[in-house]
Amino acid sequence: xxxxxxxxxxxxxxxxxxxxxxxxxxxxxxxxxxxxxxxxxxxxxxxxxxxxxxxxxxxxxxxxxxxxxxxxxxxxxxxxxxxxxxxxxxxxxxxxxxxxxxxxxxxxxxxxxxxxxxxxxxxxxxxxxxxxxxxxxxxxxxxxxxxxxxxxxxxxxxxxxxxxxxxxxxxxxxxxxxxxxxxxxxxxxxxxxxxxxxxxxxxxxxxxxxxxxxxxxxxxxxxxxxxxxxxxxxxxxxxxxxxxxxxxxxxxxxxxxxxxxxxxxxxxxxxxxxxxxxxxxxxxxxxxxxxxxxxxxxxxxxxxxxxxxxxxxxxxxxxxxxxxxxxxxxxxxxxxxxxxxxxxxxxxxxxxxxxxxxxxxxxxxxxxxxxxxxxxxxxxxxxxxxxxxxxxxxxxxxxxxxxxxxxxxxxxxxxxxxxxxxxxxxxxxxxxxxxxxxxxxxxxxxxxxxxxxxxxxxxxxxxxxxxxx
Numbered sequence: 001x002x003x004x005x006x007x008x009x010x011x012x013x014x015x016x017x018x019x020x021x022x023x024x025x026x027x028x029x030x031x032x033x034x035x036x037x038x039x040x041x042x043x044x045x046x047x048x049x050x051x052x053x054x055x056x057x058x059x060x061x062x063x064x065x066x067x068x069x070x071x072x073x074x075x076x077x078x079x080x081x082x083x084x085x086x087x088x089x090x091x092x093x094x095x096x097x098x099x100x101x102x103x104x105x106x107x108x109x110x111x112x113x114x115x116x117x118x119x120x121x122x123x124x125x126x127x128x129x130x131x132x133x134x135x136x137x138x139x140x141x142x143x144x145x146x147x148x149x150x151x152x153x154x155x156x157x158x159x160x161x162x163x164x165x166x167x168x169x170x171x172x173x174x175x176x177x178x179x180x181x182x183x184x185x186x187x188x189x190x191x192x193x194x195x196x197x198x199x200x201x202x203x204x205x206x207x208x209x210x211x212x213x214x215x216x217x218x219x220x221x222x223x224x225x226x227x228x229x230x231x232x233x234x235x236x237x238x239x240x241x242x243x244x245x246x247x248x249x250x251x252x253x254x255x256x257x258x259x260x261x262x263x264x265x266x267x268x269x270x271x272x273x274x275x276x277x278x279x280x281x282x283x284x285x286x287x288x289x290x291x292x293x294x295x296x297x298x299x300x301x302x303x304x305x306x307x308x309x310x311x312x313x314x315x316x317x318x319x320x321x322x323x324x325x326x327x328x329x330x331x332x333x334x335x336x337x338x339x340x341x342x343x344x345x346x347x348x349x350x351x352x353x354x355x356x357x358x359x360x361x362x363x364x365x366x367x368x369x370x371x372x373x374x375x376x377x378x379x380x381x382x383x384x385x386x387x388x389x390x391x392x393x394x395x396x397x398x399x400x401x402x403x404x405x406x407x408x409x410x411x412x413x414x415x416x417x418x419x420x421x422x423x424x425x426x427x428x429x430x431x432x433x434x435x436x437x438x439x440x441x442x443x444x445x446x447x448x449x450x451x452x453x454x455x456x457x458x459x460x461x462x463x464x465x466x467x468x469x
Contacts, residue, residue: 002356004038005128007020011023012024012025012386013025013138014028016062016189016348016350016434017198017346017348017351018346018347018348019296019343019347019348020097020098020099020300020347020348020349020357021077021348021349022309022348022350023350024348024350024355024400026089027157027247027356028351029126029350029351029353030354031214032346032351032352032354032355033347033351033352033353033354033355033357033358034215034217034355034358035185035216035217035220035298035340035355036101036337036340036352036355036367036404037355037358037359037362038216038220038375039216039220039336039337039340039383039384039458040101040103040334040336040337041079041375042333043103043104043106043336043380044077044080044104045073045104045276046088046102046106047074047104047106047108047109047200047329048069048072048073048076048104048328049069049073049103050327051109051112051116051126051289051329052064052068052069052072052116052123054113054116054117055116055117055122055123055126056116056117056118056119056122056123056232057123057124057265058120058121058122058123058124058125058265058268059081059100059119059120059122059390059433060122061248062121063267064123066250066335067250067330068252068265070247070250070251070366071251071257071258072327072328074251074257074363074366075257075258075323075326075327075363076104076323076328076329076363077359077360077362077363077468078257078360078363079319079322079323079326079328079331079354080101080102080103080104080359081356081357081358081359081360081363082101082322082356082360082443083102083315083319083323083331083334083354083399084101084102084106084352084353084355084359085321085353086315086319087100087101087102087315087333088100088266088349088352088353088356089312089349090311090315091355092427093142093307093310093311094138094311094314094315094318095311095312095314095315096292096307096308096309096311096312096315097124097308097349098295098296099295099299099313099341099346099347099348099349099352100291100292100293100295100315100338101333101334101337101352101355101356102315102316102319102331102332102333102334102338103331103332103334103337104323104328104329104331105330105332106170106283107280107282107283107284107287107328107330107332107444107446107447108277108280108329108330110339111276111277111280111440112126112277112329114276114435115129115146115273115276115277118399118411121220121270121273122270123265123327124265124267124268125146125267125268125270125273126273127260127265127267127268127324127327128267128268128270128271128274128324129273129274129276129277129419130277130320130321130323130328130330131199131268131269131275131321131324131325132269132274132279132283132321132328133277133280133317133320133321133330134154134281134317134318134319134320134321134322134324134330135317135318135325136274136278136281136317137281137282137284137285137293137313137316137317137320138149138313138314138317138320138321139311139315139317140281140282140316140346141310141311141312141313141314141315141316141317142310142313142314144306144309144310144311145310146311146377147193150454150457150458151289151454152457153183153398153401153402154399154402154408154411154412154448154457155397155411155453155454155457156290156293156394157396157398157399157401157402157448158253158412158415158416158449158450158453159283159286159287159293159395159437159449159453160290160291160293160314160391160392160394160395160398160409160444161288161392161395161396161399161416161449162415162416162445162449162450163290163291163294163335163338163340163378163389163395163404163422163446164335164388164389164391164394165360165392165420165445166387166394166423166444166445166446167335167339167384167391168385168388170188170384170388171340171381171384171385171388172381172385173191173336173377173381174191174377174378174380174381174384174467175190175280175377175378175381175382175385176189176190176377176378176381177189177377178377178378181377186236187376188230188235188236188238188378189377190237190378191269192223192226192227192230192378192379192382193223193375193378193379193381194382195222195223195226195381195382196219196220196222196223196226196305196344196378196379196383197219197380197382197383197385197386199218199219199222199223200215200216200219200318200382200383200386201215201386203219205216208213208400215306215344216268216340216383217381218378219379219383220379220383221293223268223376223378223379223382224239224375224376224379225238227376227378231249232333238376238378239374239376241374243370243374244367244370244371244374246370247366247367248366248367248370250329251366252366253365253366253367254364254365254366255364255366255460256258257325257363258326258327259325259327259328260278260324260325260326260327261325263327263394264329267324271367276311280440280441281317281320281330282445283440283444283447283450284316284330284332285313285316285317286446286447286450287332287335287446287450288312288332289309289312289313289338290315290395290446291333291334291335291338292304292309292312292333293398294338294391294394295338295341295342295347296308296343297394297397297398298338298341298342298390298394299341299342299345299347299452300347303465307432312333316331316332319331320332321413335388335391336384336388337393338391339384339388339389339391342391342394343386343390348444353433364436369449373413390399393419399412407460407462410456410460411456411457412453414456415448415449415452415453415456416449417448418448418449418452419446419447419448419449419451419452420445420449421447421448421451422442422445422448423440423442423444423445423448425442428442429441430442431441
């Protein structure tokens with residue numbers, strides 16, 4: 001008998017974690033929600049650290065202070081929680097009612113760095129571009145009914161597979177100790193990552209009932225404890241506990257996120273900066289379309305509804321504009337959490353709301369956020385590699401439902417050969433083009449796969465080849 005995952009349920013039951021609606025007991029909802037937060041926490045903060053550490057204050061050549069960056073990390077948690085709440089429980093048409101977790105996007109790094117390191121634009125010009133770009137994507141999302149027909153099933157499937165592929169190096173870099181780490185590949189990083197993955201796998205078989213799908217959280221806790229033992233005994237420096245004390249010293253125990261309009265870095269709205277980032281917002285929209293489709297297919301066993309796509313993209317855009325108002329970077333649906341949802345089958349909105357509330361609380365209590373941020377990269381890598389692979393698996397399942405003929409073969413082959421191939425060249429493939437083109441396509445497989453598959457789907461003749469038996 002097939003379970004209706006979307007029926008409206010009024011009773012409180014732990015079995016509701018496998019259903020979209022309905023209440024779940026707090027003693028079950030909180031740990032499952034916490035699992036979502038831990039899966040995305042470090043990745044949510046990393047882009048802010050990268051961009052804001054390099055950003056120049058407009059017209060001065062100075063950088064943001066350490067305290068200002070700490071406050072922006074606080075804002076990143078706050079806006080991610082707000083964006084997730086909007087996805088789960090929409091306001092008007094803004095929100096999808098799907099189990100989607102929002103977080104700060106890596107997709108924009110190249111373009112944001114190009115803007116914020118320009119002395120004439122600086123950090124203030126970047127914030128203005130984020131606000132305008134977010135509004136632009138939000139409007140694009142609300143008009144999805146006019147362009148959705150061009151996103152054929154094969155294009156969506158290609159994008160979902162590309163999202164999984166693009167995340168594989170993220171997981172393996174974390175396992176190795178974190179991208180750019182001086183100790184990358186050290187034996188203790190590899191050992192802790194492998195031990196964490198083993199804990200996840202063993203617990204998925206040993207745990208019973210609803211607890212079975214807490215295997216990622218069990219792995220994170222087990223890996224953290226093992227890392228703490230390594231640190232305290234002097235075997236290896238896995239955890240930097242000083243970050244918690246430093247956060248208390250700089251920001252305090254309680255701090256309210258501040259709008260950028262009430263700081264000394266008021267946004268500057270520049271048309272050139274907006275155009276630089278607008279194309280990346282379209283790429284982000286493609287990623288969110290793929291992630292939302294994967295949620296519908298992988299977790300709900302059905303096609304994505306138009307109002308869900310509109311709502312999801314509207315949140316992607318308008319929550320990015322809200323993020324800009326807090327001086328932070330654009331948001332997007334987090335593929336890590338898409339993998340977690342499709343792997344565990346835990347789709348309950350109330351449960352994931354608990355995760356969003358934890359994020360918001362972490363932003364109000366900076367030491368709590370600093371504690372979460374002390375999670376070693378190797379532990380995160382050990383937990384996420386299988387989740388990222390599950391996204392590719394969902395994309396392959398979507399591809400299986402498409403008609404297999406010569407036309408489909410051409411679309412898939414060229415989309416991945418060009419889109420993924422661009423990320424693996426030795427030099428800048430687009431050296432002869434404006435820098436923004438290379439920033440978008442050289443380091444982002446999703447962008448290349450999306451553009452190539454979309455163009456081929458639009459212009460290849462429909463009668464090319466016969467359906468294979």
